[in-house]
Amino acid sequence: MTTTQDPYAGSRETTEGRVYTVTGGDWDQTFGADRGGEERLVVNMGPQHPSTHGVLRLILDLEGETVTKARVTIGYLHTGIEKNTEYRNWTQGTTFVTRMDYLAPLYNEAGYCMAVEKLLGIEIPQRAQTIRVLVMEINRIASHLVGLATGGMELGALTAMTNGFRERELCLDLLEEITGLRMNHAYIRPGGLAQDLPPGAVESIREWLTIMPKRLAEYHKLLTGQPIWQRRLKDVGYLDVTGCVALGVTGPILRAAGLPWDLRKVQPYLGYETYDFEVPTADTSDAWGRYLVRMAEMQESLKIVAQALDRLEPGPVMVADKKIAWPAQLSLGADGMGNSHEHVQHIMAGSMESLIHHFKLVTEGFRVPAGQVYVPVESPRGELGYHVVSDGSTRPWRVHVRDPSFVNLQATAAMSEGGMIADVIAAVASIDPVMGGVDR
Amino acid sequence: MTSDDGFRRGAFGVSGSGDTSGFGGLVRVEPGGAVALHSTDRPYGGWFDEITDVLIEAVGEATYAAAVQRVLVDRGEITYFVAREHLPTLVQALRDDDALRFELLSSLSGVDYLDSGGPEVTPGRPRLHVVYHLTSMTYRRRIRLEVAVTAEDPHVPSVTGVYPTADWHEREAYDMFGIVFDGHPSLTRILMPDDWDGFPQRKDYPLGGVPVEYHDATIPPPDTRRAYR
Numbered sequence: 105m106t107t108t109q110d111p112y113a114g115s116r117e118t119t120e121g122r123v124y125t126v127t128g129g130d131w132d133q134t135f136g137a138d139r140g141g142e143e144r145l146v147v148n149m150g151p152q153h154p155s156t157h158g159v160l161r162l163i164l165d166l167e168g169e170t171v172t173k174a175r176v177t178i179g180y181l182h183t184g185i186e187k188n189t190e191y192r193n194w195t196q197g198t199t200f201v202t203r204m205d206y207l208a209p210l211y212n213e214a215g216y217c218m219a220v221e222k223l224l225g226i227e228i229p230q231r232a233q234t235i236r237v238l239v240m241e242i243n244r245i246a247s248h249l250v251g252l253a254t255g256g257m258e259l260g261a262l263t264a265m266t267n268g269f270r271e272r273e274l275c276l277d278l279l280e281e282i283t284g285l286r287m288n289h290a291y292i293r294p295g296g297l298a299q300d301l302p303p304g305a306v307e308s309i310r311e312w313l314t315i316m317p318k319r320l321a322e323y324h325k326l327l328t329g330q331p332i333w334q335r336r337l338k339d340v341g342y343l344d345v346t347g348c349v350a351l352g353v354t355g356p357i358l359r360a361a362g363l364p365w366d367l368r369k370v371q372p373y374l375g376y377e378t379y380d381f382e383v384p385t386a387d388t389s390d391a392w393g394r395y396l397v398r399m400a401e402m403q404e405s406l407k408i409v410a411q412a413l414d415r416l417e418p419g420p421v422m423v424a425d426k427k428i429a430w431p432a433q434l435s436l437g438a439d440g441m442g443n444s445h446e447h448v449q450h451i452m453a454g455s456m457e458s459l460i461h462h463f464k465l466v467t468e469g470f471r472v473p474a475g476q477v478y479v480p481v482e483s484p485r486g487e488l489g490y491h492v493v494s495d496g497s498t499r500p501w502r503v504h505v506r507d508p509s510f511v512n513l514q515a516t517a518a519m520s521e522g523g524m525i526a527d528v529i530a531a532v533a534s535i536d537p538v539m540g541g542v543d544r
Numbered sequence: 545m546t547s548d549d550g551f552r553r554g555a556f557g558v559s560g561s562g563d564t565s566g567f568g569g570l571v572r573v574e575p576g577g578a579v580a581l582h583s584t585d586r587p588y589g590g591w592f593d594e595i596t597d598v599l600i601e602a603v604g605e606a607t608y609a610a611a612v613q614r615v616l617v618d619r620g621e622i623t624y625f626v627a628r629e630h631l632p633t634l635v636q637a638l639r640d641d642d643a644l645r646f647e648l649l650s651s652l653s654g655v656d657y658l659d660s661g662g663p664e665v666t667p668g669r670p671r672l673h674v675v676y677h678l679t680s681m682t683y684r685r686r687i688r689l690e691v692a693v694t695a696e697d698p699h700v701p702s703v704t705g706v707y708p709t710a711d712w713h714e715r716e717a718y719d720m721f722g723i724v725f726d727g728h729p730s731l732t733r734i735l736m737p738d739d740w741d742g743f744p745q746r747k748d749y750p751l752g753g754v755p756v757e758y759h760d761a762t763i764p765p766p767d768t769r770r771a772y773r
Contacts, residue, residue, distance in 0.1 A: 179735040187745050191766040349647050352709025475618050478677045489651050504653035514712050
């Protein structure tokens, strides 16, 4: 009678043939022998998990409830946007990049378009710059509200979630009125904007500006003074300035560690140096500080929106250069947004040259002189950088996005190891990663 | 029209057709030509000269001459083209020298220039470029380093020892371009599945896609559609 060694199913020969005995008791051989009785547990968390802030997978080594090792796996939302932009013309690129960090679409568009404009060597009209600032700051508030809402939900503060999404809806209503879409706007285009502010938008924004301060104050009543919220966040997910810079972490996390590094102040663009606003910081380096910084940043964004509204002057929102400016004007029709009727009339029945011009610019696109640029903007999550390479043709040669979520997420291990497993949730929520941006 | 001097002329492959739109008279360099071939002579202007002098002093004149092959100032940005074996020395000096202080590695990306520097795909050409964007938070300056390697020998020293943030950046560049960063603690795929074949963002890797029918017309996948050079 022979017995073969199989950790899962020992077998022996009998008169009835070979018989297997399935035991499955290999756990002790695998882990017990060399761990000397230590309680080590490997927990796989995600990628489909309500508290991982998206399709993020965490592999946690636990001893009891203490995390000894945290490993992060990403890539579940990889869409190949960077590669796709190489097969579309420069204007179409906006439609792709807006889908990366889908909570901050207007920052993606602005960063990309500013990179293309830098390659082209053009400056966009003042009104377009002001409206870009305006919509970006509305977007920042919407993004921070989602960060707060989902972070609250993950920690069990469900009212934070319902309230956060309620106020975010006000922001999205505004963006819908201005751009035509709630998200993925493709509103900011190389050379300016897709269209001017529609009639009534300024009044809607002013009304929103009267509502938001009251609503933001409610969050302080709801959360800031609340002992459970404080205890879940204070001293959790600690990362100091040295750690932040070494790991490339920027945005509210870096500012919560005490360094007032905000690209709108330190390397201004779109005229941010002329706006009056503060860079909120905290010195706690923990999730609590990040919460306070984001809360204060929303107040500052409201200030910037109000100033942008005040300085809006009538004028063009697209460069005058006919070789770059999109030839059509958009208008709202019965079946959604499309080319304006007057424009279609003009090119189809009025002017042959306009038709040729429209056709060439829309199908072929404009050319961008060869070279490479790196353009960073301060997105709600930190430095959003666009490294764009042109070979002189109608399509980008390479678009690389330095997404702040991607870089900041590297800090998960540094923030979580040595802490409790429940605090991993708070730490990841305080990073506020958007997986669409992480995986691109 | 492709010519041997690294420039292309005209659009739609037609020249001398009497095209009055302006596109016919267009002159552009070959893919990657401008960034891969050109260089700037000193003085570079502004603080570019200042940091270059400090860098030369920090690493020594001989090392700098061997390490920095070319310098290009374009659109207000400075690029140092670096020989890969000297990259670790250079980034260490750039981060630690008191007058340089490039504390933050903002971005690290791969670029595949494919036929950089000539009309044909030639083995042995350094087609794969690694581009480092360094930020000095102290002085509020940004510079770019660029290292070029061939697809046959795509090895670049890792900078994770100097900039821990390079960890995921380098894994992404390996995943997408097959650039091997020697000395990286665990160079594995990061966005694509572990068992994926090929390096998707190389230029010779197809985009993929299927034809789509829409309103009785068939639209081919994007990489097989008519393209305008």
